[in-house]
Amino acid sequence: MSQSYQPRSSLLPYGQQWLDEADIESVIDVLRSDFLTQGPAIQAFEQKVANYVGAKYGVAFTNGTAALHGACFAAGIGAGDEVVTTPLTFLASSNCVLYQGGTPIFCDINMETYNIDPLQLERKITPSTKAIIAVDFSGQPAEMDEISRIAHKHGLVVIEDAAHSLGAEYEGRKVGTWADMTMFSFHPVKHVTTGEGGVIVTDDEGFYRKLIQFRSHGMTRDPKEMTRNDGPWYYEMQALGYNYRMTDIQAALGVSQMDKLDQFVSRRREIVEIYNKNLSNIPGLVLPYQHPKANSSWHLYVVRFLPEFSEDNRKKIFDKLRALNIGVNVHYIPVYLQPYYEELGYQKGLCPNAESYYETTITLPLFPKMTDDDAWYVISAIKALSNKSEVQSSYATTSE
Ligand SMILES: *Cc1c(COP(=O)(O)O)cnc(C)c1O
Secondary structure, three states, X not given: OOOOOOOOOOOEXXXXXXXXXXXXXXXXXXXXXXXXXXXXXXXXXXXXXXXHHOOOEEEEEOOHHHHHHHHHHHOOOOOOOEEEEOOOOOOXXXXXXXXXXXXXXXXXXXXXXXXXXXXXXHHHOOOOEEEEEEEOHHHXXXXXXXXXXXXXXXXXXXXXXXXXXXOOEEOOEEOOOOOOEEEEEOOOXXXXXXXXXXXXXXXXXXXXXXHHHHOEOOEEOOHHXXXXXXXXXXXXXXXXXXXXXXXXXXXXXXXXXXOOHHHHHHHHHHHHHHHHHHHOOOOOEEOOOOOOOEEOOOOOEEEEEOOOOOOOOHHHHHHHHHHOOEOOEOOXXXXXXXXXXXXXXXXXXXXXXXXXXXXXXXXXXXXXOOOHHHHHHXXXXXXXXXXXXXXXXXXXXXXX
C-alpha cells in the first residue's frame, strides 16, 4: 500500500473548482468583445441554467446570497413577516430574510436526511408566516413534495436554496422546478463556478419581473411598466433595489462550465461510492443517508462520529485529520448559535437535532478533480483513527 499514514505534502482541500482551456477561452472572448457587463453572455448563461433544470426563467445575480435576497424581495417578505427555514445551512439562507426586515423561524432537521423535517414544519407556521426557505443540504434535495403540500395548504411561497444541489433530482425530476423560486450558487466550491455568482430559476412571470428589477436598483426601462414617461431617456425606480448584476466575464465562464456539469456530478458520485463502500461497517461511523426519492448531486460528504468510533471526540478527530493534510471541515454551525443571532434573542436548545449534528460531524474532501488515491488516503486515515484493530488490519486487503 502506497497510502501510509505519512502526511501528504500538500493539503487535500474539501472542495475545489475544475477549469479547463475552454473555460479560459470563453472568458477571453468576452474580454475582447464590446460588453463586459449586461451583454449577451448573461442571457446565454441564464438560459443555459434554466434549460438544464427545466425552468422557464433564469435571473443571474452577483452571488447566491444576492440571489436569495432577490427571491425574498420577489416573495414580498418585509417587516413582520416570518419565514421558516433550517438552522443547518450557510448564513445566507436566513440572513436574506433579515435583509428584508423579516424574521427567520428555525425548524429542526431530520436526523437521517439532515434536511428540514417536514413533520415539524407545520408547527412553525403562524398567521405571520409568508414563506419557507428549504435547503438541499449536502446536495440531497429536501422533501419537496411534502414541503410544497404544506406550503400550498397555508398559502406560502417556497424558496429552495439549492446552492448544494445543482444537478440533483427528486422523484426523478431535476431540482429547479419544485419550488416557486430556486437558487443556485456558482462559488468555486459549488458544482460549477463563475468565480462568484448566483441564479434564481422560476416558472412565474411575476417573480421573474420582480427579480429583474431588484437586481438593478428597482428600476425599469420598459415603457409598459412605467407610471409615467418623460421621454426616451426616462427610467423609473419603483422599488428599492440594489446593483446585484453579474458581469459577462463571469457569465461566460458559467456558460462554458455548465457543459461539464453532468460529468462533474458523475465524478462526485463515483467518489461517494468509494467512500460508501470502504467506510461502511466501521462501528460508530455514520455515513450519509440517501432518501429513496432523492438522487443527490453530492456537494458535501458528511460523516458523524459516535462514541463507539474511538475515545477521541470530534474535535480531536478533526485535528488529527488536518495534521495529515486532509482539508476536513464542519458544515455547519447552526445559524442561530451565531452571536449576531443570539443578540436577536435566539437561544441554544432551539433545534436539538441540529445541535447534536453539529457536535459530531466532519465533512470529508469531495470534488470532481479528486483522484481515487486521494479518496483512499482519506479512507485509510479514518480507519487508522478507529479504535477497532480488526478494521485497521482489513485495510491492507480492501485498498489494493
Ligand atoms: C454557498 C451557499 C450560499 C451562498 O452562495 P454565495 O454564492 O456564496 O453567496 C447560500 N446557501 C448555501 C446553503 C450555500 O452553501
